[in-house]
Amino acid sequence: MAPPNTGSHRTLETVARACDVIEALETLDGAGVTEVAEQVGISKSSAHSYLGTLQEKQLVVKHGDQYHLSLEFLYLGNSVRHRHVLFRHGRAHIDHLAEESGEYAHLMCEQHGLERNIYKAAGENAVGDDYHTIKEQKADLLHFTSTGKAVLAYLPSARVEEIVDQYGLVEKTANTITNKTALFDELERIRKHGYAVNDEEEVMGIRAIGAPIQTPNGSVLGALSVSGPTSRLNGDFFTETLPTLITERANVIEANINMSTASRSIDSPTE
Known part of the structure; x- marks a missing residue:
């Protein structure tokens, strides 16, 4: 896009x-x-x-x-992806999330106001292979995915305004947020709970839980998520188990990135 x-x-x-x-x-x-x-x-x-x-x-x-x-x-794409900090520190955790949940797990970042998928992994019960293949080939809007909303929640408000003004709030399903006030209310809820929910906002019958990946100063690097059919992503698994699983993985990725940064400063001390 x-x-x-x-x-x-x-x-x-x-x-x-x-x-x-x-x-x-x-x-x-x-x-x-x-x-x-x-x-x-x-x-x-x-x-x-x-x-x-x-x-x-x-x-x-x-x-x-x-x-x-x-x-x-x-070759250029693979080089860019393998050098990206989220791919280097997050790929293994996305594989584990897919294995633990049995569904699709996703890793993304925001660039130019759009969602850029960095890596996806499929669990044994994952659905929608063709759809997810296309998602890896195209940038997408942020406001209807759990990862996109997780990132928007931790961007400066002025930046969110710019993104919405540039790309709009396109309706994907009847559940998609298409009102700016409603979106900002949703972003406030995400900050309160620490994770975002996609409740059939992108594709009917599919839900997702996403969590931001942040730096120590609160800047958002990207987000990860798990998505699957509403028949499996429901009840306590959807409201309690999965959010805990995803936020814990996000925290581990954050810790790995922070420790990697700290180790470089130890190797190259300032005088």
């Missing part, structure tokens, strides 16, 4: 256009020069030049008259 065009005077048009070409190839799942030109709104000669440059940089491959994104993006 690309953010709205802000029209910043600092934007380099050629770089922005190259990004548009890359996004067009992803959207179209490969395309010829004419299709790219029409999708991006540029001339065929310009499209040909951009595609040729991207091919030279090994970001695009050509099969016949069709251009496709290269596997270079896979």
Whole structure:
């Protein structure tokens, strides 16, 4: 999900256009020069030049008259993910959460006002493989997921206002929060309890519990969650057992990150 065009005077048009070409190839799942030109709104000669440059940089491959994104993006993506502090310190805990709950467990962060899924693991009873695969490939809105709301609850209010003003409060189901006042009331409840609930707000029949992952000064790094069918996520398991399980895991991840940071300061003491 690309953010709205802000029209910043600092934007380099050629770089922005190259990004548009890359996004067009992803959207179209490969395309010829004419299709790219029409999708991006540029001339065929310009499209040909951009595609040729991207091919030279090994970001695009050509099969016949069709251009496709290269596997270079896979390597770049894996490099970014494996270097991310939440992935390094949270991956094993997400695997454990999936095993303990039997459901899907998730790890995410917020970037540019959107939810970015870093890692997912499936328990033995997990449902919705295709849906979760798509979720790993696309950024999503924050206000209808438990992880997204857990992050919003610990962002500065002004930042939350900016995100809502930029992306709106899109209705996914009849349970989705679509009113700004109702959202801020919900975020207050999350701060009070320490975890967020998605009660069929993204997909009917699916619930989730999410908890924030924070730094010692209270800044939010991201969140983790467990999601599953309402037939299993109900009763005491949903209201007591699962929130405890998830908040404990979040706390352990926080502790691991904090200790890693502290160990680096010990290795490199200041004079």
